[in-house]
Amino acid sequence: xxxTKKLVLIGNGMAGVWTxxxxxxxxxxxxxxxxxxxxxxxxxxxxxxxxxxxxxxSINDIIINDHxxxxxxxxxxxxxxxxxxxxxxxxxVISASGLHVDxxxxxxxxxxxxxxxxxxxxxxxxxIGFRDIKDCxxxxxxxxxxxxxxxxxxxxxxxxxARGLLNLGMDVTVIHINEHLMDRQLDLPAxxxxxxQLEAQGMKFLLxxxxxxxxxxxxxxxxxxxxxxxxxxxxxxxxxxxxxxxDVAQSSGLTINRGIVVDDHLHTNIPHxxxxxxxxxHRGIGYGLVAPLYEQGAVLAKRLAGLDTAGYExxxxxxxxxxxxxxxxxxxxxxxxxxxxxxxxxDDIDSIxxxxxxxxxxxxxxxxxGDTSEGSSLFxxxxxxxxxxxxEKELLTGYAGGATAVSPLQRLESMADDEIxxxxxxxxxxxxxxxxLQQGCHTMGSLKACTKASASCxxxxxxxxxxxxxxxxxxxxxxxxxxxxxxxxxxxxxIVEQIKTMGLKTVKEVMNVLEWRExxxxxxxxxxxxxxxxxxxxxxxxxxxxxxxxxxxYHANIxxxxxxxxxPRIYGGVTSPADLKxxxxxxxxxxxxxxxxxxxxxxxxxxIRKEDLPKIWEELDMPSGHAYGKTLRTVKTCVxxxxxxxxxxxxxxxxxxxxKAYERLTGPAKIKLAVSGCPRNCAEATxxxxxxxxxxxxxxxxxxxxxxxxxxxxELLCTVKTEEEVMEWSSAYLQYYREHARFNxxxxxxxxxxxxxxxxxxxxxxxxxxxxxxxxxxxxxxxxDPWKExxxxxxxRKNFEPLHQAPLTxxxxxxx
Amino acid sequence: MTKLHVGHIxxxxxxxxxxxxxxxxxxxxxxxxxxxxxxxxxxxxHKKGRLSEGMVCGTxxxxxxxxxxxxxxxxxxxxxxxxxxxxxxxxVDPASGAIYxxx
Numbered sequence: 001x002x003x004t005k006k007l008v009l010i011g012n013g014m015a016g017v018w019t020x021x022x023x024x025x026x027x028x029x030x031x032x033x034x035x036x037x038x039x040x041x042x043x044x045x046x047x048x049x050x051x052x053x054x055x056x057x058s059i060n061d062i063i064i065n066d067h068x069x070x071x072x073x074x075x076x077x078x079x080x081x082x083x084x085x086x087x088x089x090x091x092x093v094i095s096a097s098g099l100h101v102d103x104x105x106x107x108x109x110x111x112x113x114x115x116x117x118x119x120x121x122x123x124x125x126x127x128i129g130f131r132d133i134k135d136c137x138x139x140x141x142x143x144x145x146x147x148x149x150x151x152x153x154x155x156x157x158x159x160x161x162a163r164g165l166l167n168l169g170m171d172v173t174v175i176h177i178n179e180h181l182m183d184r185q186l187d188l189p190a191x192x193x194x195x196x197q198l199e200a201q202g203m204k205f206l207l208x209x210x211x212x213x214x215x216x217x218x219x220x221x222x223x224x225x226x227x228x229x230x231x232x233x234x235x236x237x238x239x240x241x242x243x244x245x246x247d248v249a250q251s252s253g254l255t256i257n258r259g260i261v262v263d264d265h266l267h268t269n270i271p272h273x274x275x276x277x278x279x280x281x282h283r284g285i286g287y288g289l290v291a292p293l294y295e296q297g298a299v300l301a302k303r304l305a306g307l308d309t310a311g312y313e314x315x316x317x318x319x320x321x322x323x324x325x326x327x328x329x330x331x332x333x334x335x336x337x338x339x340x341x342x343x344x345x346x347d348d349i350d351s352i353x354x355x356x357x358x359x360x361x362x363x364x365x366x367x368x369x370g371d372t373s374e375g376s377s378l379f380x381x382x383x384x385x386x387x388x389x390x391x392e393k394e395l396l397t398g399y400a401g402g403a404t405a406v407s408p409l410q411r412l413e414s415m416a417d418d419e420i421x422x423x424x425x426x427x428x429x430x431x432x433x434x435x436x437l438q439q440g441c442h443t444m445g446s447l448k449a450c451t452k453a454s455a456s457c458x459x460x461x462x463x464x465x466x467x468x469x470x471x472x473x474x475x476x477x478x479x480x481x482x483x484x485x486x487x488x489x490x491x492x493x494x495i496v497e498q499i500k501t502m503g504l505k506t507v508k509e510v511m512n513v514l515e516w517r518e519x520x521x522x523x524x525x526x527x528x529x530x531x532x533x534x535x536x537x538x539x540x541x542x543x544x545x546x547x548x549x550x551x552x553x554y555h556a557n558i559x560x561x562x563x564x565x566x567x568p569r570i571y572g573g574v575t576s577p578a579d580l581k582x583x584x585x586x587x588x589x590x591x592x593x594x595x596x597x598x599x600x601x602x603x604x605x606x607x608i609r610k611e612d613l614p615k616i617w618e619e620l621d622m623p624s625g626h627a628y629g630k631t632l633r634t635v636k637t638c639v640x641x642x643x644x645x646x647x648x649x650x651x652x653x654x655x656x657x658x659x660k661a662y663e664r665l666t667g668p669a670k671i672k673l674a675v676s677g678c679p680r681n682c683a684e685a686t687x688x689x690x691x692x693x694x695x696x697x698x699x700x701x702x703x704x705x706x707x708x709x710x711x712x713x714x715e716l717l718c719t720v721k722t723e724e725e726v727m728e729w730s731s732a733y734l735q736y737y738r739e740h741a742r743f744n745x746x747x748x749x750x751x752x753x754x755x756x757x758x759x760x761x762x763x764x765x766x767x768x769x770x771x772x773x774x775x776x777x778x779x780x781x782x783x784x785d786p787w788k789e790x791x792x793x794x795x796x797r798k799n800f801e802p803l804h805q806a807p808l809t810x811x812x813x814x815x816x
Numbered sequence: 817m818t819k820l821h822v823g824h825i826x827x828x829x830x831x832x833x834x835x836x837x838x839x840x841x842x843x844x845x846x847x848x849x850x851x852x853x854x855x856x857x858x859x860x861x862h863k864k865g866r867l868s869e870g871m872v873c874g875t876x877x878x879x880x881x882x883x884x885x886x887x888x889x890x891x892x893x894x895x896x897x898x899x900x901x902x903x904x905x906x907x908v909d910p911a912s913g914a915i916y917x918x919x
Contacts, residue, residue, distance in 0.1 A: 520831075520849060522885070523871045523878035546831035550869045550880035558880050562866040610869075803823040803836040803845070 004032050005104035007304070008093050010083045010248055012037025014046055015277025015293040016109025017065060022301030024073055025505050026540075030305060033075045034101050036093070038082035038110075039132060042066055047290055049136050053164025059133055086252040088270050105272050105304060108260060110245035112278040112288065116238050117152075121214030127236045130161040139235070143168035146234035150174075150223055152211055154181040156319060158239035162203055165237070173204040173231060175211060175223065177240075185319045185330035189346055190353050190369040197326045197351065206231065242288055244279040259286040264311030266300040276300050282314060289317050298503070307540075318379045320372060320460065329375035332365030332382045333357055340364065343396045356396050361389040373412055373466055376421055412463075412470050420501075421467065422460045427453040430494055432464060436471035438489030444468065450515055484743075485524035487516045492742040496532050505540065507533065507547055523549070528743035531630065531668060535738055538779040551628035554800070555786045556613055564613055565606040567627035568620050569663065572637045572655035572675075573601035579622065586619050598627065600634030600672065611800050617787040624787045626664060630744075632671045635659040636684070640677030640694070649694030651677030654723065658692075661727065662734065664783035665776070668741040668750075671734065686714045689737075689747040690730055695719070699726050703733060703759070704751030712748040715756045717763075732769035735776035736762055817918055825853065825913040833868040833877075838917075843904060844868035845915065846888055848875060853906045854888040855917050861899030 007023075009016045012035050020033060037043075041063070048062040070077045078095065085094045086108075092100050114129020116122050126142065128135050139161075142149075147170060151162045154176030165172045174181075180191030181198075195205055206225075213224040214236060222232045244259035255261045255269040259281030266274045266282075277293045278286065287293065292315035302309040318331030334357055336342055345354045352370035356363060356378070362385055366378045378395065381388060388395060417430040431451050441447040444461070447468055448454055454461040484491055490498070495514065504510045507529045511521055521529070526547040533541045551557050556564035568583065583603055587595050593607035602625055608616060617624070627633060635658045638644065640651030655675040665671065674685035675692045685691025687707035691714050693700045698721045705714025717733060720726055736759065741750040751759060763769055790796045820838075828834045828847035835844050835858055844858035844867050854875075858868050865881035876885050876894065885894040891903040907916045 518874060520872075520874035522873050522876075523883055526871065526873060546829070546872065549871065554869070558869055560863065560881065562864075562869070798827065799829065799832060799834070801834075803827060803834045 005030065006102055007031035007033045008101055008103040008106045009033065009035045009109060010086075010093065010106065011109035011111055011245075011277070011279070012039065012041075012043050012077070012079065013109060013111045013277065014043070014064070014290065015111065015297055016107060017043040018294055019107060019109065019276055019297035019301050019304075020075070021065075022298055022503075023304050025503075025509055026301055026305035026307060031105070033073070034103075035070070035075055035077050036081055036083045036095055037077070037079045039134075040080040041133060042070065042077070042079070044133065046132070049130070049133070050160040050164050052133075052136050053139060053161070053167060059136070083248050084251065086248060086273060088252065088273065091272070103272070105274070107300065108249060108254075108268070108273065108275040108279060109277045110248060110279045112242040112244045112286075114238055115241040115243045117240055119211055119214060121216065121220065122238070124214055124216050124220040125218055126216075126220040126234060127214060127238065129238050130157055131242075135237075139165060139237070140168060142235045143170050147171050148173075148233050149235040149237065150231060150233035151237045151239055152223075153239035153241070154178070154205070154207070155184060155239065155241070156182060157242075158237070159198065159203075161237045161239050162198075163201075165235075166202055170235070171204075172202075173206060173233070175206045175209050175225075175231070177208070177210055179208050181205070181207075182328070182330075185334065186328065186367055186369070187334055187355060189344070190328070190330075190355070190367050193351055193353055193369050194326060194328060242278065244281070244286055246279060249275070249279070257281050257284070264299075264313060265303050265309070266296060266312065274300055274304075282312065285314060287315065287317065289319070291315060292317060316379075316383050318375065318382075320375060327368070327370060327372040329368040329372035329378075330366070331375070331379045332363075334365045334367045343392055345396055354396055356392065358388065358392060361387045363388050363395070373463055376419060376460065376463065377415065380419070412466050421463050422451075422453040427451045428494075428497070429467060431490070431498070432467045433471050434489050434491075434494065436468055442468070442472050452515075484528060485522055487511075487518040487521050487525050488514060490514060492528075492532075495529070496536070499532060499536060505533070505537065507544055521547075527630075531666065531743050534666060535779070538775075538782050552630070554610065554613065555617075555624055555628060555790065556608070557628045559606065561607075562610075563607045564610055565604050565627075566608055566613065566616055566620075567598060567602050567604050567625035568622035569625040569659075570602050570622075571659045571663075572635055572652050574637070574652055574656060575603075582620060582622070586616055589619070590616055598634070600627075600636050602627065602634055611802065614787075614791055614797050614800055618791045623663070623785050630667055630669050632659070632662040632665045632667070632673070634672060635662075636672070636674040636688070638675070638677050638682035640675075644677060646680055647677035647694070648696050649677050649699065651675045651683065651692075651694060654692060654694075654699075654726070655683075657723070657727075658730065661731075662780070664785070665734065665738075665780060667734070667738055668743050669746045671737075671747070687711065688714065690733060692726060692730075697721065699723075701726065701729055701733070704747045704756065706746055706748035708746075710748065712752070715751070717756070717760065728769055728773055729763065731776045732763050732772040733759070735772040735779075738776070738779075739772075819907070819916050819918045821914055821916055823915050825851075825908055825915060827915075828853070831872040833872070835866075835868045842866075843917070845906070845917075846872055846877065848872065848888070853908055853915055855904035855906050856886070856888060856891055857902040857904075859901065860884055860886070861893060861901060862897065867901070 043065045045062045045064050081095045081097045083093050083095050091103050094100055114131045128138050149165045149170040149172045151158045151174045154174050162172045162174050180188050181194050210226045211223050212226050214220050215222045220236050222230055224230045246256050249256055249260045260275040260279055262268055262275050262280045262282050266276050268275050276296045278288055295315055296312050299309050299312040320329050340357050340359045343356045355367040357365035363381045368375055415429050419429050421427055421429050432453055435441040435447055435450045439450055441450045454464045510529050530544050530547040545553050556566050587605055590612055592605045596604045598604045635655040637651045637655030641647030671689045673690050674683040674688040676683040676685040677694045681693055685693050686702050687705040691702040698719055700719050701717045702714035703717045706712045737747055822836050830847050833844050833846045835842055842858040843855050846854045858866050860867055860879040862884050863881055865879040867877050869880040871878045875888050877888055878885050884897050891901040893899040905918045
């Protein structure tokens with residue numbers, strides 16, 4: 001039973017709407033959603049505000065979801081109307097304009113606001129934060145009429161604001177309370193280098209200064225410092241930090257520390273109220289970066305969708321400054337303590353500085369200045385917590401162990417293909433290479449549009465630029481590879497990897513996120529994506545019938561004249577007089593023009609009209625033989641030791657057992673099996689995807705054979721003694737094929753591509769085999785007979801019938 | 817002009833099709849993702865494949881026999897193949913969902 005619950009989101013920002021987007025993918029109809037936003041805009045990408053200031057984008061360009069998106073997803077959106085209170089007893093939220101909206105679940109995602117320190121005069125005109133579109137608009141407007149700007153705060157946000165104001169043509173001074181810039185992320189040497197570079201761009205700095213007053217009458221005219229000095233300014237941007245927006249939580253009785261206190265599942269202390277993003281405090285930490293918000297949002301969405309989740313365990317964060325022309329990276333703990341050891345490298349000539357902080361043989365922090373190309377690989381080392389003992393110096397210098405120095409380009413080259421370059425959008429090195437080489441993205445703009453790399457926080461831009469150089473420079477020598485189809489230049493493995501890492505759950509979503517060229521794909525990619533999704537998520541994925549080829553939609557083989565053929569399941573090819581009579585009766589009743597044995601020892605009724613299919617299935621009352629699908633077809637058998645004088649094992653029983661076990665199993669391509677009862681191999685088991693040949697006291701498993709388009713003899717995978725072992729190896733092999741082959745790739749082609757040794761190696765460990773067995777069994781547990789389903793459901797059955805339109809001369813016909 | 821009531825929009829699944837006979841001619845009606853209804857003669861110019869059995873992708877239909885791709889709005893066969901199928905004008909009554917073809 002499904003009832004639609006009411007979900008209210010308070011806050012129309014990145015964290016909240018990201019959560020909703022995820023939830024819609026996981027459980028599209030579970031909630032009736034209402035969103036309240038204090039700002040008058042739809043959801044936009046706050047991170048890109050500095051790009052707007054820099055003139056690289058307009059405000060419209062940074063809208064993530066426009067009004068159509070809300071409408072299409074049946075979300076009620078109230079903009080410019082902040083929520084003032086949650087009434088947990090009545091289960092209602094109450095907005096400033098007086099709206100009362102019922103809820104079953106409520107999410108608080110009110111984010112944070114710029115912290116305006118209580119300096120006298122901070123309420124004057126011309127004093128702003130750097131937080132939302134309005135601040136941005138104020139800066140742009142002020143730059144038209146005024147010249148002197150001061151930014152209070154030399155952290156990430158302050159420097160971005162300052163850079164934007166420089167771009168707007170203002171004279172900018174950054175005032176910072178500490179002795180060096182970005183002291184939360186950088187140590188002294190890196191901070192000084194940063195300052196030097198920014199000064200070269202025209203930024204001015206006053207360090208170690210504390211502001212005591214903002215002067216002026218109505219509008220600000222300057223700043224005064226504790227040391228008595230002063231500075232003229234027509235615009236003051238406060239960028240000393242952010243404070244969680246907790247007004248709603250405070251008035252609603254929620255537990256608050258610095259932010260709204262949440263547990264690993266984003267619960268607050270009051271049932272049915274969750275909090276996510278910058279307004280939340282998890283394990284004592286409030287995050288102000290995008291990656292943790294996305295991680296929290298994904299956990300919350302899963303919980304609200306009713307799915308299991310391990311919960312959120314906190315994030316290790318990294319920072320990259322995205323100020324033009326300066327490459328800065330910082331991650332983890334960069335400050336020295338008595339427990340840590342650090343390695344530093346400083347090159348004042350090329351302005352390069354690196355510092356690695358190590359504790360107990362593990363990398364716990366890093367600062368890079370001037371060359372940040374190793375940032376993401378160092379960041380993954382920090383996150384993984386693996387030991388770096390013995391290669392510390394190599395990591396610092398970027399030199400391969402004892403070898404000669406490598407250039408930054410060579411280092412990019414040696415980076416693993418699957419390494420994520422853009423953490424915000426999960427873009428791998430391979431995806432970037434592909435965009436450059438296959439889709440002709442030769443500018444940062446087109447690369448961004450195509451892959452989304454560096455499109456969110458932009459911190460990875462230097463790395464992406466480096467890769468662009470690497471690939472564009474070499475493109476002449478690189479052979480052009482083809483994508484899965486004309487709709488994408490991504491290949492199978494890249495697509496499957498992206499589906500896994502990004503948790504994509506529908507064909508449409510895959511196409512949207514991976515930037516398909518055709519919005520609805522084509523007859524090649526749609527069935528492939530449908531298969532991959534079903535293979536990856538057998539429990540959750542709802543098969544898309546419209547993405548299947550005709551045969552699989554109508555569960556019979558389409559023939560050249562538009563008629564169909566029907567093959568009932570006959571396990572192991574062993575039938576009975578009663579079943580034969582049933583088939584014969586149906587064939588006579590429906591005037592079946594041709595009855596034939598198939599290549600796999602089954603009976604085929606050919607020449608059937610589409611509208612007769614459901615009736616024929618109903619009267620046959622036998623399971624579908626799946627003769628039409630990318631599924632297990634038949635298990636061909638010989639007589640075996642039941643009657644044959646040479647037979648060493650019961651081939652028929654084994655064949656029936658296997659056909660029953662793998663019946664309805666989907667695959668990248670059709671799958672044919674055979675069982676021969678002795679080495680004479682009468683069932684021709686060595687030209688099958690999986691063939692068993694009985695030997696005295698055991699079974700040989702032959703794999704990768706094909707008797708079709710390209711004849712290929714199977715190769716021996718293993719020899720085993722018992723039936724249990726046969727099933728274990730067969731299941732593991734079939735599942736391994738399901739998980740690794742390209743769509744439409746038969747086992748013969750697949751094994752030729754990857755090599756039998758690879759498959760043997762993959763299946764050698766019993767633990768791995770048992771895991772594969774359990775996955776194939778899970779998949780099989782969700783299958784059902786399609787014929788029965790269609791017979792039972794009118795809405796499926798209608799598609800087999802033509803429409804009955806009114807007669808041409810009837811009353812509904814009008815001539816005019 | 818003749819206007820013929822041939823069915824209701826809810827009779828056809830999205831990205832699905834239904835057929836009906838107009839005299840001797842079989843016509844396939846397609847219900848696209850954008851909600852629009854398109855009608856074409858149900859016969860591929862290549863080997864007379866029944867287009868109603870094919871896969872709907874965007875505004876195109878892929879013939880089930882040899883994967884020819886045909887634009888349902890214009891009836892034009894897409895490169896690298898050539899040809900055209902006859903298309904019919906359709907109207908959907910927004911209130912009742914009744915589908916009409918006009919010819």
